[in-house]
Amino acid sequence: MREYRVVIIGAGIVGSSIARVLSMYENLRVQVVEKEPDVGWGATKANTSILHPGHEEDPDRHPVRARLCVQGNKIWRRWIKELEIPAKFPGELMLAFNDEDLKRVRKYIDLARRNGVPGVRLITDREELEQLEPNVSEGAIGALWAPTAGQINPIQATIALIENAVDNGVMLHVETKVIGIRVEKGLVRGVETTRGFIEADIVINAAGIYADEISKMAGIDELRIHPRRGEYFVFDPLAEPKVTRIIHPIPTPITKGVYVITTTEGNLMIGPSAVDLPEHAKEDKSTTLEGLNYVWKEAKRLVKKLPPRTMIIRAFAGLRPEPSTGDFVIKAYDDPWGFVNVAGIRSPGLTSAPAIAYHVRDLLQEKLGVELKGKRKWNPYRKDMVRLRRMKWKEMKTLVVKEPAYGWVICECMRVSAAEVLEAIERMRRIGIRTITLDGIKFRTLALMGRCQGSFCRIRIALLLQKRLGVPLWSITIRGGDTRYAMGDIKCLWRKGRT
Numbered sequence: 362m363r364e365y366r367v368v369i370i371g372a373g374i375v376g377s378s379i380a381r382v383l384s385m386y387e388n389l390r391v392q393v394v395e396k397e398p399d400v401g402w403g404a405t406k407a408n409t410s411i412l413h414p415g416h417e418e419d420p421d422r423h424p425v426r427a428r429l430c431v432q433g434n435k436i437w438r439r440w441i442k443e444l445e446i447p448a449k450f451p452g453e454l455m456l457a458f459n460d461e462d463l464k465r466v467r468k469y470i471d472l473a474r475r476n477g478v479p480g481v482r483l484i485t486d487r488e489e490l491e492q493l494e495p496n497v498s499e500g501a502i503g504a505l506w507a508p509t510a511g512q513i514n515p516i517q518a519t520i521a522l523i524e525n526a527v528d529n530g531v532m533l534h535v536e537t538k539v540i541g542i543r544v545e546k547g548l549v550r551g552v553e554t555t556r557g558f559i560e561a562d563i564v565i566n567a568a569g570i571y572a573d574e575i576s577k578m579a580g581i582d583e584l585r586i587h588p589r590r591g592e593y594f595v596f597d598p599l600a601e602p603k604v605t606r607i608i609h610p611i612p613t614p615i616t617k618g619v620y621v622i623t624t625t626e627g628n629l630m631i632g633p634s635a636v637d638l639p640e641h642a643k644e645d646k647s648t649t650l651e652g653l654n655y656v657w658k659e660a661k662r663l664v665k666k667l668p669p670r671t672m673i674i675r676a677f678a679g680l681r682p683e684p685s686t687g688d689f690v691i692k693a694y695d696d697p698w699g700f701v702n703v704a705g706i707r708s709p710g711l712t713s714a715p716a717i718a719y720h721v722r723d724l725l726q727e728k729l730g731v732e733l734k735g736k737r738k739w740n741p742y743r744k745d746m747v748r749l750r751r752m753k754w755k756e757m758k759t760l761v762v763k764e765p766a767y768g769w770v771i772c773e774c775m776r777v778s779a780a781e782v783l784e785a786i787e788r789m790r791r792i793g794i795r796t797i798t799l800d801g802i803k804f805r806t807l808a809l810m811g812r813c814q815g816s817f818c819r820i821r822i823a824l825l826l827q828k829r830l831g832v833p834l835w836s837i838t839i840r841g842g843d844t845r846y847a848m849g850d851i852k853c854l855w856r857k858g859r860t
């Protein structure tokens with residue numbers, strides 16, 4: 362049976378899901394190429410983190426999105442268990458404030474029926490609404506209830522997928538930017554990168570907001586992608602009141618609207634805004650006063666009460682990759698043979714990712730005629746890190762006796778120990794991360810994400826990295842490149858004296 366060399370461009374949730382699915386086959390040699398120092402740092406890092414049920418997708422206008430969203434929501438339930446990913450399924454309420462809204466809710470119930478989304482129904486009884494969500498706005502006269510809506514930690518999901526894919530033989534190249542695609546005699550030959558040429562028979566473009574530019578490199582100019590900015594506020598985990606369900610308004614033609622959610626880590630989060638940016642602004646992740654004020658005003662409309670603004674610990678923005686086609690563009694090409702576009706993966710791309718991955722596998726078989734041979738020893742499982750914050754007091758005591766580094770709590774806000782930071786370093790090394798960054802540690806351990814946002818623990822973690830990696834303190838970066846945490850030795854030495 363023929364062996365194929367496959368290169369996946371982009372280690373976001375989509376590229377990583379594809380890597381996991383393709384790692385199931387004996388005759389595929391899969392490599393993932395990512396320009397950033399770590400995985401999941403594109404749109405995957407900054408979104409609302411909802412596993413949408415699929416009732417908001419119109420199968421006439423966006424049939425691919427509608428189908429893959431519903432399938433993805435189902436597949437995630439299995440993947441979450443196999444890979445031990447933080448997730449929950451609290452269900453979602455789309456609120457109606459007047460009769461016009463109720464009419465639109467009925468339209469979404471009809472879409473749910475057409476897309477095969479289970480359990481979606483109309484609620485007009487105020488008592489039932491309050492039972493489902495005690496903090497629901499006094500002004501809501503009804504809602505669409507979608508019990509299959511879920512939430513996931515998207516970046517931890519990406520890390521889990523890549524760890525599992527690497528365990529099953531996939532190779533990850535980070536800090537490696539694709540700058541060209543070599544095509545000869547109508548066949549894909551490989552990718553030119555900032556670290557040299559990688560030979561490939563099949564190239565899968567999962568480059569998120571840059572997927573239009575990658576597609577052009579292969580001679581296929583079928584879509585444009587522009588950024589649509591979404592801004593958020595995150596509250597202190599101690600801030601009350603929270604919400605038990607996912608709460609949002611009736612969607613508009615360009616956005617599903619501002620959500621009020623309690624994240625898988627227990628923070629109340631509100632957002633996003635939706636502002637179209639020009640095509641060239643693909644790196645503009647700045648927040649704006651206007652956008653954040655809009656988020657606040659909209660969120661206030663949805664719930665009885667928000668915690669005070671003083672309990673906000675972070676504001677951030679993500680960029681949706683909005684395709685000119687509206688729908689996802691998932692296609693395998695004959696010319697050049699071997700090129701596959703997985704482009705324009707805007708929302709609900711996080712939800713759809715596992716279904717996209719199986720769809721790409723099917724395209725390789727059906728459109729490119731690739732015969733696949735399953736691995737006999739493919740491992741579907743991946744263990745999450747040991748996490749102090751999830752443990753009971755007795756369990757902690759036993760653990761600390763066995764491994765004293767768990768007794769050194771390095772981040773008090775999120776209760777993260779030095780042992781977890783060390784485990785994160787080991788895991789990063791195992792998947793091929795070259796530069797151990799503070800953000801890499803943050804996304805794996807949750808340290809730096811609490812109330813103090815690193816004011817106390819950042820230096821402790823940096824000092825631990827210095828010791829473990831044997832590098833000067835000033836060379837440690839927040840997210841690679843020129844994002845050095847310390848500005849020369851003076852700041853470091855001053856802080857060092859205080860810890």
Ligand SMILES: Cc1cc2nc3c(=O)[nH]c(=O)nc-3n(C[C@H](O)[C@H](O)[C@H](O)COP(=O)(O)OP(=O)(O)OC[C@H]3O[C@@H](n4cnc5c(N)ncnc54)[C@H](O)[C@@H]3O)c2cc1C
Binds near residue numbers: 402405407568571
């Ligand atoms: C504000 C907002 C809210 C959202 N909310 C939701 C939601 O609640 N639910 C949901 O289902 N979806 C949601 N989405 C959509 C979801 O986040 C995206 O669809 C999904 O993350 C896309 O994943 P991806 O892997 O395609 O892209 P990305 O995560 O952007 O990954 C692409 C990767 O390709 C890499 N790359 C790019 N160019 C190159 C190159 N030349 N060489 C090498 N690597 C390259 C990038 O560095 C990046 O890591 C939201 C998006 C945003 C922005």
